Amino acid sequence: MRVLFVGDVVASPGRKAVVKLVPDIIREKNIDYVIANAENVSHGRGVTQDDLAEMQEAGVNYFTSGDHLFWQRGTENIIDTLPIIRPANYPKRVPGTGHKLLTVGNKGTLLLINLIGRTFLNERLDDPFTKADEILSQYESSNPDYIIVDFHAESSSEKHALGFYLDGRVNAVVGSHTHVPTCDARVFPNGTLYVSDIGMTGNIDSVLGVKKEIILELYLTGLNQRFEWEYSGRNAFRSVILDLNQSKIERLDLEI
Numbered sequence: 198m199r200v201l202f203v204g205d206v207v208a209s210p211g212r213k214a215v216v217k218l219v220p221d222i223i224r225e226k227n228i229d230y231v232i233a234n235a236e237n238v239s240h241g242r243g244v245t246q247d248d249l250a251e252m253q254e255a256g257v258n259y260f261t262s263g264d265h266l267f268w269q270r271g272t273e274n275i276i277d278t279l280p281i282i283r284p285a286n287y288p289k290r291v292p293g294t295g296h297k298l299l300t301v302g303n304k305g306t307l308l309l310i311n312l313i314g315r316t317f318l319n320e321r322l323d324d325p326f327t328k329a330d331e332i333l334s335q336y337e338s339s340n341p342d343y344i345i346v347d348f349h350a351e352s353s354s355e356k357h358a359l360g361f362y363l364d365g366r367v368n369a370v371v372g373s374h375t376h377v378p379t380c381d382a383r384v385f386p387n388g389t390l391y392v393s394d395i396g397m398t399g400n401i402d403s404v405l406g407v408k409k410e411i412i413l414e415l416y417l418t419g420l421n422q423r424f425e426w427e428y429s430g431r432n433a434f435r436s437v438i439l440d441l442n443q444s445k446i447e448r449l450d451l452e453i
């Protein structure tokens with residue numbers, strides 16, 4: 198079972214990269230299932246049904262998300278109809294679900310879990326470690342063939358800690374949110390595949406997708422700025438390929 202996991206897809210430059218590259222990658226790398234983090238897919242924050250559909254047509258099967266998921270107006274009303282999960286450790290009253298048991302053709306079942314970190318991000322949320330335990334015990338009887346966790350977090354320490362906590366209990370823990378790819382893809386001692394952050398699929402002549410002039414102004418003045426997303430320049434495609442049977446993880450980073 199070979200899974201392509203694409204990092205935070207940001208606005209139309211990110212979507213364009215997905216549409217252009219994913220069909221060939223599926224063919225050339227023998228990919229069985231494609232997952233993408235979609236928290237920034239529409240106008241840089243949140244998701245729309247149409248934008249997810251555009252990426253599904255290119256071959257993305259399912260989506261994870263993060264802190265920006267509910268940015269577009271009305272998402273909370275349609276979230277249950279979309280092929281996306283939200284971080285599971287939001288309070289119960291938040292719409293949507295944080296885990297999903299998926300069927301991958303004749304390859305078996307894949308439990309996809311989305312969690313969000315608290316350190317430097319949102320201290321009001323539930324403990325992601327305990328939430329992972331709860332979800333895994335909930336699925337014990339259905340015994341999924343494969344389990345992948347997208348840990349959407351700021352702190353590399355928190356990400357490593359969760360990786361070790363789940364080592365041997367899930368097939369992979371992949372990080373998202375920082376928009377910066379890390380070169381620490383590796384296999385943990387008990388077989389879990391790990392990378393701290395897949396990185397951003399989107400415009401790289403920018404600061405994490407936002408026009409660099411705006412972010413410079415933010416740092417030079419200390420005053421909050423209205424974000425605008427960068428649409429001109431080079432786009433990067435950041436991903437990892439997870440071979441869940443052979444316990445191998447490799448980065449796939451491209452530029453268009």
Ligand SMILES: [Fe+2]
Pocket residue numbers: 205236237263374375376
């Ligand atoms: Fe993001």
Ligand SMILES: [Fe+2]
Pocket residue numbers: 236263264265349373374375
């Ligand atoms: Fe995020």
